[in-house]
Amino acid sequence: MKQLTELHALVSKAVDTLTFPAYPADLYEPISYILALGGKRLRPCLLLMACDLFGGEVESAIEPALAIEVFHNFTLMHDDIMDKAPLRRGKVTVHEKWNANVAILSGDAMMVEANKFMMKVDDAILRRVMNVFNETATGVCEGQQIDMSFEQRNNVQIDEYLDMIRLKTAVLLGGTLKIGAIIGGATAADAQLLYSFGVNLGIAFQLQDDILDVYGDPEKFGKQVGGDILSNKKTYLLIKALELATGDQATELNSWLELKQFDAIEKVTAVTGIYDHLNIRQYAEEAMQTYAEMAFNALDQINLSEDRRQYLRQFADSLLVREY
Known part of the structure; x- marks a missing residue:
């Protein structure tokens, strides 16, 4: 087994x-x-890992792994446009450096390139692999659309949220592992079990991310703590708080959500205090553990x-046991 650092x-x-x-430069540059811009490149590493787990030749999975990396960055490029994000990994986003049309x-060209890389798998497994890849890509798009629709709604339910993060985040982990397993020669049953492992791990990871956004150490977490609170992002914690809050707490929470101008520190402190009174962190941690x-x-x-199962357990633990 190759170590994650090698992959x-x-x-x-x-x-x-x-x-x-080189031409046209505005399309390819x-x-x-x-x-x-780099990043953790976790997803393509997972594809190689899954291939290796079942005894496959890792080198035969390099181009499919590139497909996953190119596809993932395609989604980030379009997400940044929709979110009007100025920065990606500390650098100017593509739509800011060039423009939204570019x-x-x-x-779009990245999606085409991703398909070209994925098409380079062996013909004997091509249809199976492309079916997984296309289903995964569709799921990611569905999840992003559902997430955007949540911004216009005040009555999002926990089960809807969990389904959204399953599609937007988790199916890519599951699909990546399944593709790697197929390339590695896994049976259909084992490839599907590895898919389930990846999807459920992805949901747990996102729930942990929700928790860390409120309760994490900003130096260790790597993001602004309380960012989700400031943007009224409908995370598990906010949805659960809206479900449980009554009386004065409900009034206070809704007033913070409605305010257009506020002191950032005051809002984060107040909303976190409501979460604490309602034991929201405990609910979220229990869901993550489930x-x-x-x-x-x-x-x-x-x-x-x-x-080999222990190798995957240790990998999962490294994702889920992060410092607050």
Whole structure:
């Protein structure tokens, strides 16, 4: 089994050697630009890991892994346009550096490039792999649309939120692992179990992210703590608080949500205080643990040696046990 650091090095080398046509520059330069911003490149590493777990040749999975990395960055490029985000990984976003039309078209070209990379798998498994990839891509788009629709609604329910993060975030983890498993020669049953592992782990990871946004140490978390509160983002914590709050607490919480001008520190402190009184963090942690257990239950059923299952357990723990 190759270590995650080895897989990351393989992915980074492959991404760094990618070249695109010089003309038209406004179409291809933004693709090189966003890919050069780096990031954890977790998803392509997962594809290589899944292939390796089942005894496949990791080198045969490099181009499908690139497909996942290019696809993921395509979604980020378009997400940044929709969110009007000025920065991505500390650098100017594509739509700010060029313009929105360039970012839209370059993103479209990235989706095409991702398909071209994925098409390079062996013909014997091509249809299976492309079915998983296309279903995954559709799910991500559905999740993003549902998330945007939540911004216009005041009555989002917990089950709707969980379904949204399943589509927007988790199915890409699951689909990536499943593709890697197929390339590695896994049975259909084992590939599906690994998919379930990835999806449930992805949901647990997003719930942990929701918790850390409120309760994390900003130096360790790497993001502004309380950012979701300031933007009224409908996370598990806010939805649960709206469900449970009554009387004065409900009035206070809704007043903070309605205010257009406010002191940032005061708002974060007040809303966090409401969460504390309602034990919202405990509810979120229990939900996160539920999905983590579902992931590990799927893992336990995969036909792998115990040392290989333990490798995946340790990987999952590294995602879920993060410092606050």
